[in-house]
Structures are given as C-alpha cells and as structure tokens.
Amino acid sequence: MSKYITTPIYYVNGEAHIGHAYTTFIADTMARYERLKGEDTFFLTGTDEHGQKIEESAEKAGKPTQEFADEISATFKNLWDEFGISYDKFIRTTDEAHMKGVQKAFEVMYAKGDIYKDFYEGHYCVSCETFFPETQLVDGEFCPDCGRSTSVVKEESYFFKLSKYEDRLLKHYEENPEFIMPKSRANEVVNFVKGGLRDLSVTRTSFSWGVKMPASINDDKHVMYVWLDALLNYVTALGYGSDEALMNYWPADVHFVGKDILRFHAIYWPAFLMSLDLPLPKHIGAHGWWTRDGEKMSKSKGNVVSPKEVADAYGVENLRYFMLREVPFGQDGDFSQRAFIDRINSELSNDLGNLLNRIIGMSGKYSEFVIDSKDAEKYHAKELENMNSVLDSLDSFMENLQTHRYLEELWKLFAIGNGVIQEYEPWVKMKNNQEDEALATVAVVANILAKAAVMLHPVMPETTKIIANALSFEINNESYKELVVDKKLLKVFTIEKVPPLFPRVEEPLMTEAPKS
Numbered sequence: 001m002s003k004y005i006t007t008p009i010y011y012v013n014g015e016a017h018i019g020h021a022y023t024t025f026i027a028d029t030m031a032r033y034e035r036l037k038g039e040d041t042f043f044l045t046g047t048d049e050h051g052q053k054i055e056e057s058a059e060k061a062g063k064p065t066q067e068f069a070d071e072i073s074a075t076f077k078n079l080w081d082e083f084g085i086s087y088d089k090f091i092r093t094t095d096e097a098h099m100k101g102v103q104k105a106f107e108v109m110y111a112k113g114d115i116y117k118d119f120y121e122g123h124y125c126v127s128c129e130t131f132f133p134e135t136q137l138v139d140g141e142f143c144p145d146c147g148r149s150t151s152v153v154k155e156e157s158y159f160f161k162l163s164k165y166e167d168r169l170l171k172h173y174e175e176n177p178e179f180i181m182p183k184s185r186a187n188e189v190v191n192f193v194k195g196g197l198r199d200l201s202v203t204r205t206s207f208s209w210g211v212k213m214p215a216s217i218n219d220d221k222h223v224m225y226v227w228l229d230a231l232l233n234y235v236t237a238l239g240y241g242s243d244e245a246l247m248n249y250w251p252a253d254v255h256f257v258g259k260d261i262l263r264f265h266a267i268y269w270p271a272f273l274m275s276l277d278l279p280l281p282k283h284i285g286a287h288g289w290w291t292r293d294g295e296k297m298s299k300s301k302g303n304v305v306s307p308k309e310v311a312d313a314y315g316v317e318n319l320r321y322f323m324l325r326e327v328p329f330g331q332d333g334d335f336s337q338r339a340f341i342d343r344i345n346s347e348l349s350n351d352l353g354n355l356l357n358r359i360i361g362m363s364g365k366y367s368e369f370v371i372d373s374k375d376a377e378k379y380h381a382k383e384l385e386n387m388n389s390v391l392d393s394l395d396s397f398m399e400n401l402q403t404h405r406y407l408e409e410l411w412k413l414f415a416i417g418n419g420v421i422q423e424y425e426p427w428v429k430m431k432n433n434q435e436d437e438a439l440a441t442v443a444v445v446a447n448i449l450a451k452a453a454v455m456l457h458p459v460m461p462e463t464t465k466i467i468a469n470a471l472s473f474e475i476n477n478e479s480y481k482e483l484v485v486d487k488k489l490l491k492v493f494t495i496e497k498v499p500p501l502f503p504r505v506e507e508p509l510m511t512e513a514p515k516s
C-alpha cells in the first residue's frame with residue numbers, strides 16, 4: 001500500500017514562521033513514520049504563488065512578481081532543506097505542469113456543466129484571498145476571518161456550482177467520521193455546509209497574476225481564483241493533467257492544514273474532486289494555532305518567531321520534539337522559551353540523555369563496552385513485558401495524529417529504563433558477585449533505549465541515528481520489524497561512546513519577544 005502526505009503550500013508573501021514549521025514538522029514526522037513501517041510514501045510540500053496578495057506584495061517590494069515569488073519560494077525550500085525535511089516533491093504553483101493541470105481541471109468541470117459565467121458582486125479579503133457576501137462581514141466592512149478591511153468587488157466571473165454538492169458533502173462527512181481530524185473540528189464544517197453553500201467565484205478579472213484560462217474557453221481577461229489553483233496542487237503534483245506519472249498515490253492519506261484553512265480543504269476541495277470524479281482524501285488533519293508567550297504573532301508586533309532563529313539557538317530536532325510534544329493535535333499552542341527549555345532539560349536531557357550516558361558508563365565499567373542480552377529475559381521478564389505493551393500502544397496514537405500522546409507514551413520507556421536501574425542497582429550486584437544479573441540489567445536498559453530510538457526516529461531523525469550508532473545498529477524498516485514488531489532483542493553488541501546529546505539549557509538562548 002502507498003501513502004500520500006501533504007502540507008499546505010505556503011504563500012510567498014513573506015518568509016516562513018514557526019506556524020509553517022509546525023505543519024511541516026508534523027507532516028514530515030508522519031511521512032517518516034510511514035516509511036519506517038515500510039510504506040511506499042510520497043510527501044509533498046511547496047509554495048502558493050499566485051493571486052492578488054502576492055501581486056501586491058511584489059509591487060510593494062518593487063520587484064517583478066515572478067522574481068519576487070522565486071526569491072521567497074527559495075527561502076522556504078532552503079529552510080526545509082536545512083531542516084532535513086524529507087519531502088519527495090516541492091511544488092510551485094508557477095510550475096508549467098501545475099498550471100497545465102489546473103487548466104485541464106477547469107476544462108473538465110466546465111464540460112461537466114459545473115462552471116458557468118455570471119457576475120460577482122460582493123466583498124473580497126485580499127489577505128485571506130476569500131470572497132464574502134455582505135451578510136458575513138463584521139460591521140459591514142471587515143473580514144470575519146482576519147479582521148482586515150475588505151474591498152468591494154464587482155466583476156464578471158466564472159462560478160463553480162458548489163451548491164450542487166451540498167448534499168453529497170454532508171453525506172460524506174456523515175459516512176466518514178474521520179474525514180476531518182480531530183473530530184471536534186467537524187462540527188464547524190458541517191454547520192457551515194448546512195447553512196447553505198453559495199456557488200464559488202473561481203476566476204478574477206481585476207488583476208492578472210494567476211493561471212490563465214484554458215485556450216479552449218478563449219476568455220483571456222479572466223485568471224483563475226487562487227484557491228482553485230492552489231488546492232489542485234495536491235493532484236497536479238502527481239501529474240494530473242500532464243504525465244499522470246504518480247497518480248497511483250492518489251487519494252491522499254492526510255492533508256495537514258492549520259485550522260484557518262480547514263474550510264477550503266473540507267468543503268471546496270472535496271467538491272472540486274467530486275466534480276472531477278476523483279476520490280476524496282482520507283483525512284484532513286487540522287491543527288491549532290501557535291501564539292508566542294500567549295500573544296498572537298504578527299509582523300506589526302515584531303513578535304513573529306523565526307524557525308531558523310530558534311533552530312540555530314536550540315537545535316531543529318529539539319524544536320520538532322517540543323512542538324509535537326507540547327500541544328494536543330488540533331488545539332492551540334504557545335511558544336515560550338521557558339516551556340521549551342523545561343522540556344529540553346527534563347525530558348530530553350534527564351530522561352533520555354542520562355539513560356544513554358548511564359548505559360555508556362556502565363557497559364564501559366562492567367563489560368568493556370560489550371553488551372550481551374542472554375540473561376535479559378531471565379531476570380527482567382516483567383520489564384520486558386511492560387516495554388512491549390508500551391510499544392504496542394504507540395501506533396494508534398500516531399495514526400490518529402496525536403503526536404503529544406505518542407511521545408508521552410514513548411517516554412514511559414525511559415521511565416521503565418531508569419526505573420530498572422534504580423531498582424536493581426547493578427553497581428551493588430557487581431560488588432556482590434552477581435555479575436550476570438548486573439549485566440542483564442544493563443542489557444535490558446540498552447534494549448529499551450534501542451527500541452525507543454526506533455520509535456522516536458520519525459520525530460528526531462538525526463539524534464536517534466546517533467543513539468543507534470552508539471548501540472551499534474541502524475534504524476530502518478528491518479530493525480523496526482525486528483525490534484518493534486517481532487519484539488526481538490539486540491543480542492550481542494558493542495557500545496560506542498558519544499558526547500552528551502542534550503546539554504542542559506540554563507538561560508534563554510534568544511532575546512525575548514517585545515511585550516505589547
């Protein structure tokens with residue numbers, strides 16, 4: 001079976017911030033997790049480059065729009081490369097193949113009678129790239145989503161018959177209760193649809209920075225609405241409308257998105273797919289919003305957290321761990337250096353780092369860095385059983401996108417490991433001529449650490465590689481099967497010394513955000 005995992009494609013009107021990094025980290029973790037399990041996985045990310053917002057941002061920057069888009073798109077791609085994000089494709093909506101695919105989709109919908117020409121009169125929020133009827137505005141003027149002032153739009157437009165799909169959408173939500181994850185977010189979508197869907201304006205005539213109309217329709221003054229263009233990236237990336245080469249990955253398993261764009265993914269996107277006679281994605285995973293020290297991040301406040309700055313100061317893998325551990329998927333989260341430092345010191349440094357150091361220390365002292373698991377079962381059947389039940393529980397947390405529960409549960413392994421050492425005191429046993437018992441304890445703990453490293457790998461890929469090297473094994477699908485699925489132990493292995501992986505952090509390593 002294959003798996004297909006996506007992030008939103010990010011607008012190129014500014015550089016990445018911590019919220020973009022969060023979505024990308026979760027998606028990357030999920031993709032790595034599926035690969036570890038041996039699934040043939042395709043992971044897509046990229047940039048969303050058309051629309052009025054980008055055109056205006058480029059103008060403000062005094063640059064030709066394409067050049068501006070090229071530059072910002074590259075900052076995203078470079079950042080993900082620097083962070084080791086394991087995407088299989090980085091799509092740009094200005095790619096020729098993508099634009100061809102969008103035109104093809106438009107033609108298919110048009111031929112089906114799902115697109116018709118009319119006249120749009122209403123309001124438009126450039127920042128959200130969204131149309132709003134007057135009845136939805138706040139104080140008759142402001143965007144109900146972002147609060148910014150909207151502009152009046154009166155123009156000829158092609159419309160997509162969204163209203164036609166109302167019943168089918170409702171039926172789909174009902175029959176697929178896990179379509180929207182977490183389930184708690186489904187209500188807002190269902191209520192929105194039940195409130196009645198208006199047909200969606202899918203072209204614009206008042207600016208030109210968008211995908212051109214298909215030649216067959218011959219109506220040059222229109223360009224495609226940016227959300228129609230953008231959503232289609234999930235299939236054009238697989239070759240829809242061009243070579244179709246990767247369409248076997250469709251439908252997507254999870255589209256990861258922030259809650260701000262759930263409506264587009266859970267309403268418009270499935271309706272477009274129904275019109276195109278393509279299967280619907282299995283899950284839309286909508287996560288919550290990150291604030292900084294309890295405040296909304298914004299450029300004007302100057303409190304936007306730059307993921308690069310955090311990663312430079314604290315390490316990108318510590319950041320991945322923190323973000324995925326800190327918030328239940330779907331809920332809002334707060335970035336504070338205090339909370340981050342606490343998790344580094346207590347969970348990474350104390351629970352995990354110390355355990356590794358103890359194994360290195362004890363194996364060096366007692367057995368010249370060679371570990372033999374021959375007596376592990378004999379002396380530690382109970383701990384091994386506890387360890388196995390933790391390992392068995394992990395999969396469902398990850399498959400339900402509950403990364404915080406996954407990590408919380410995984411950390412029980414370190415508690416078991418540290419607990420065994422404390423209880424059995426191998427240093428006492430060594431003195432009392434109970435060497436076999438002492439070495440069995442060290443072997444059990446080393447094995448616990450090995451299995452934990454395998455399961456932590458999707459979250460902290462490089463760090464766990466170092467742990468695996470220290471225990472003389474490699475993390476891959478084979479070791480996953482052997483150690484996690486078949487519950488085997490590493491038999492005889494040597495320990496390689498490594499410097500401490502998680503030095504304690506005493507003081508914040510970045511300047512604090514300006515307080516408002």
Ligand code: ME8
Pocket residue numbers: 007008009010011012018019020022023048230231233256257258259260261288289290291297
């Ligand atoms: O919406 N907290 O792009 P975008 C959590 N191009 N997540 C955040 C965040 C925050 N404070 N800020 C941003 C778009 N995000 C469209 C998407 S998809 C076909 C088109 C993340 O650059 C979150 O994933 O505004 C959110 O959905 C996304 O960035 C919005 O990125």
